[in-house]
Amino acid sequence: xxxxxxxxxxxxxxxxxxxxxxxxxxxxxxxxxxxxxxxxxxxxxxxxxxxxxxxxxxxxxxxxxxxxxxxxxxxxxxxxxxxxxxxxxxxxxxx
Ligand code: HEC
Numbered sequence: 001x002x003x004x005x006x007x008x009x010x011x012x013x014x015x016x017x018x019x020x021x022x023x024x025x026x027x028x029x030x031x032x033x034x035x036x037x038x039x040x041x042x043x044x045x046x047x048x049x050x051x052x053x054x055x056x057x058x059x060x061x062x063x064x065x066x067x068x069x070x071x072x073x074x075x076x077x078x079x080x081x082x083x084x085x086x087x088x089x090x091x092x093x094x095x
Contacts, residue, residue, distance in 0.1 A: 023085045024092055027077065035093040042070050051094030058086045 030039035035047035046054060058081070060066020061074040078086070 023081065024089050027089070031093075040070065042068065047093055047095065049094055051090040054094045055086055055090040058089070059083075 027035075031037055031043070031046055036045060038045055049057070057066050058074075058078045061071055061078045062081075064071075064075065067074060081089075
């Protein structure tokens with residue numbers, strides 16, 4: 001029984017790590033696997049932004065206070081993300 005519980009705990013931990021890594025998965029097509037592409041030729045290279053700049057930009061897209069000509073597109077991308085998701089992405093991609 002103890003062994004089963006340990007396995008369950010390890011599995012849950014694995015799933016949690018995977019879920020946080022996956023929040024960036026939908027961004028890859030436009031921004032590149034590591035944020036190295038200018039999305040649709042329009043965005044900044046986000047891997048060159050600091051962690052704080054990325055988090056601020058994403059929060060700004062959410063509340064409409066940040067962005068250029070294509071900010072409506074990014075609003076759709078970040079609308080469903082939580083503050084924790086935004087932090088996780090900023091930590092992963094930002095410098
Ligand atoms: C369909 C393509 C597309 C997808 C998918 C997408 N983006 Fe973007 N992203 C853009 C474009 C285009 C811009 C520039 C928008 C503007 O005019 O402000 C942008 C801008 C940004 C910026 C600010 C950079 C700047 O130029 O100021 C950040 C940060 C960002 N995206 C992060 C993300 C993250 C994180 C995800 C995934 C949750 C994501 N994007 C998904 C196309 C995309």
